[in-house]
Amino acid sequence: MTIPSTPAHGSSGAYAAARRQDLRLDLAIGFALLAIAVIIPILSPGKYILGQFTLFFIWACVVTQWNLVFGVAGVYSLAQMAVFFLGGYAAAMLGFYLEISIWYGAWVGAVFAVFVSVVIGAATLRLQGPYVLLLTLAIAVVIQALVQSDVNCFFYEGKICYPLTGGPRGLMKFGDLGFRDWLAYKQAPLGTYYLGLLLLVINTIFAFVIIKSPFGSAFRALRDNQPLASSRGIARVKYQILVFALSGFFTGLMGSVYAGHFRTIGPALLDLDLLLFLFSMLVVGGLGSRWGPIIGCIIIMVANELMKDLGEWRMIAFGAITVAFIVLLREGVVGVIQSVWRGYIVPRVPWLSDVRRSGLAE
Amino acid sequence: MTAFLVIFESGLSLGAMYAAASIALSLVWGSIGMLNMALGAMLAIGGYASFALVEYLPVPWWLGFLASLGVGFIAGAVLYYVTVKWMYRVPTFDTSIVIATVGVAIVIENLLVKIFTAYAKKQPFLVDDGILMGSVTMRYQSLINLGIALVIMLILSWYLNRTRAGTAILAVAQDRDAAQLMGVPVERIFLLVMVIAGVIAAASGVLLTAVIPMSPYVGHEPLLKAFIICVIAGLGNLPAAFVASFVLGWFESAVSYGAGARYGFPAMLVLVIIVLLWKPYGVFGRRRVTRV
Numbered sequence: 046m047t048i049p050s051t052p053a054h055g056s057s058g059a060y061a062a063a064r065r066q067d068l069r070l071d072l073a074i075g076f077a078l079l080a081i082a083v084i085i086p087i088l089s090p091g092k093y094i095l096g097q098f099t100l101f102f103i104w105a106c107v108v109t110q111w112n113l114v115f116g117v118a119g120v121y122s123l124a125q126m127a128v129f130f131l132g133g134y135a136a137a138m139l140g141f142y143l144e145i146s147i148w149y150g151a152w153v154g155a156v157f158a159v160f161v162s163v164v165i166g167a168a169t170l171r172l173q174g175p176y177v178l179l180l181t182l183a184i185a186v187v188i189q190a191l192v193q194s195d196v197n198c199f200f201y202e203g204k205i206c207y208p209l210t211g212g213p214r215g216l217m218k219f220g221d222l223g224f225r226d227w228l229a230y231k232q233a234p235l236g237t238y239y240l241g242l243l244l245l246v247i248n249t250i251f252a253f254v255i256i257k258s259p260f261g262s263a264f265r266a267l268r269d270n271q272p273l274a275s276s277r278g279i280a281r282v283k284y285q286i287l288v289f290a291l292s293g294f295f296t297g298l299m300g301s302v303y304a305g306h307f308r309t310i311g312p313a314l315l316d317l318d319l320l321l322f323l324f325s326m327l328v329v330g331g332l333g334s335r336w337g338p339i340i341g342c343i344i345i346m347v348a349n350e351l352m353k354d355l356g357e358w359r360m361i362a363f364g365a366i367t368v369a370f371i372v373l374l375r376e377g378v379v380g381v382i383q384s385v386w387r388g389y390i391v392p393r394v395p396w397l398s399d400v401r402r403s404g405l406a407e
Numbered sequence: 408m409t410a411f412l413v414i415f416e417s418g419l420s421l422g423a424m425y426a427a428a429s430i431a432l433s434l435v436w437g438s439i440g441m442l443n444m445a446l447g448a449m450l451a452i453g454g455y456a457s458f459a460l461v462e463y464l465p466v467p468w469w470l471g472f473l474a475s476l477g478v479g480f481i482a483g484a485v486l487y488y489v490t491v492k493w494m495y496r497v498p499t500f501d502t503s504i505v506i507a508t509v510g511v512a513i514v515i516e517n518l519l520v521k522i523f524t525a526y527a528k529k530q531p532f533l534v535d536d537g538i539l540m541g542s543v544t545m546r547y548q549s550l551i552n553l554g555i556a557l558v559i560m561l562i563l564s565w566y567l568n569r570t571r572a573g574t575a576i577l578a579v580a581q582d583r584d585a586a587q588l589m590g591v592p593v594e595r596i597f598l599l600v601m602v603i604a605g606v607i608a609a610a611s612g613v614l615l616t617a618v619i620p621m622s623p624y625v626g627h628e629p630l631l632k633a634f635i636i637c638v639i640a641g642l643g644n645l646p647a648a649f650v651a652s653f654v655l656g657w658f659e660s661a662v663s664y665g666a667g668a669r670y671g672f673p674a675m676l677v678l679v680i681i682v683l684l685w686k687p688y689g690v691f692g693r694r695r696v697t698r699v
Contacts, residue, residue, distance in 0.1 A: 121502050168684060174501045175442045179634055180683050186631060187676040194669035317627075321513060328506060357517040364513030371507045372493050 095234045102241030106248045106299045108326045108338040110292040116333030118288040119268025124165045124181035130314045132158030132297020133304040140219030151301035158297020166289025189315035215311020222305040237306050248295050325367045331377025412543040414660045420549035422656030426556035427611035429636040431604045433648040438580040438600045444508040447626025448515035453612025454621045461531040468531045475609045483605020487598050519623035527620035552614045635679040
């Protein structure tokens with residue numbers, strides 16, 4: 046296994062120092078965000094706000110994993126929501142037909158999502174750029190079309206006909222995460238809130254470790270210059286499959302958390318609008334950067350909340366924001382912060398000047 | 408024999424519906440290297456332009472059709488000035504432009520919902536009659552659509568191969584840098600291509616909404632099908648896109664007839680997945696050698 050471990054320029058001592066600096070910065074940002082997230086429920090903000098935060102944790106996880114494939118490894122897959130959907134659906138079907146608790150079903154769903162993700166990763170191996178977008182979008186559309194048009198009755202409950210997959214309505218009544226039984230009814234939203242937060246923390250550490258590890262370097266090398274990376278002995282096939290497998294696990298797991306939280310899961314999850322919503326998080330935050338997904342997710346969720354009463358104008362605004370960022374600010378918010386930091390703040394603050402290479406992005 | 412006629416008729420009308428859209432998609436891909444996800448929205452613009460003019464102004468349907476071509480012209484130019492002009496030099500252009508045009512499409516579609524509501528409208532450019540072929544009725548609208556798609560195809564081929572501007576488009580398609588060094592104004596050629604594609608998309612939108620009910624999202628399915636057609640034909644290959652439209656139309660009809668309507672579209676998508684895996688550059692496509 047050949048992995049580029051030496052930096053492109055500078056001595057390895059300076060490189061190690063910069064890495065430590067990055068780690069300190071990451072920990073500082075991480076603990077600050079975590080502290081805020083832990084404190085929020087104590088302020089008793091009400092059920093709606095807690096629910097929105099839980100949703101934020103779920104989307105932040107999904108976008109973080111998507112960023113590994115799309116941003117870090119540079120494989121332009123739009124099948125992220127399909128992996129999420131299938132992971133959650135597997136758990137929901139186990140709960141519905143075999144009455145397996147979603148706490149166990151989630152792991153089966155995650156493993157199934159890894160399998161699906163690997164298949165998609167393998168299918169896109171021979172393709173490049175826009176063809177990858179097309180194929181992965183086609184896969185997502187096929188899955189949605191097949192579930193949505195599934196109207197053959199698989200069994201009857203009374204006189205109501207249920208298709209195998211639930212059809213356009215999706216699945217319901219497959220159980221939930223059980224916080225209602227364990228905690229007092231009023232405290233139940235806190236259960237999902239902290240579960241979501243815990244998973245986001247684990248998920249973020251997982252993603253950061255991958256990005257900072259030799260694997261991350263290999264992914265970036267293949268993204269930036271595939272012929273050169275291949276000629277240096279980085280096996281493209283192996284790494285592409287690997288990144289899809291790694292990101293598929295948490296994506297599928299979060300699908301089950303989504304299903305358990307909302308107690309329903311349906312083909313509407315594969316709508317293009319939702320895909321663009323999550324995609325705008327990825328683009329606004331900064332493709333391929335470490336903090337980009339979370340920062341983008343915060344910005345877009347807050348913007349979504351502020352524009353809630355605007356009706357169609359909300360989607361128009363999302364479209365316009367995505368276009369503006371991709372045309373004007375391709376590095377995203379993290380890229381802007383980083384260039385301001387490097388270009389204006391570091392040169393003007395003496396005690397920072399020995400830390401040239403501090404970076405949120407990779 | 409009846410089954411064959413049914414499949415033949417419905418495949419022909421499907422193919423005629425998709426042919427013009429596929430040509431617009433293929434042209435832009437071939438010359439600019441841009442996968443135009445806003446094409447679906449441009450189809451809707453064409454349909455609504457014709458509808459609005461005939462509905463709110465005292466103009467006949469054929470004037471509405473011609474005026475919608477003008478609206479398509481403007482739409483193509485606007486899309487160029489909003490996205491392509493600022494992005495075509497970026498190394499990740501081929502993927503960034505996909506995202507940008509998806510954003511533009513969302514904006515256009517929601518604006519159309521805002522203006523015309525999401526309820527289905529009736530296209531004034533519509534011929535209801537048909538001719539009986541054995542036991543199957545061949546709609547005149549399908550024949551008209553087929554005829555117009557064929558005319559568009561022929562005019563475009565003539566334009567690309569026989570005129571100075573067309574040759575410049577082909578030159579830019581083959582090698583942008585070399586064309587620029589020879590004095591071809593690349594930006595103006597891009598604008599020209601976008602405008603031509605806008606006009607074809609508008610015409611295609613009017614034809615399309617004569618067959619299926621017109622809503623702001625009417626372009627979604629034709630867009631995906633045009634993609635499938637172009638991928639199978641090899642993106643950028645115009646005559647192959649035209650032929651593939653009909654082959655795919657017949658394929659879809661045959662699957663719908665044999666296995667049920669719900670499998671028609673998924674079968675096409677599965678077909679394209681197989682084609683992409685087997686020949687990553689399309690059945691008629693050739694590998695593009697790219698330097699890094």
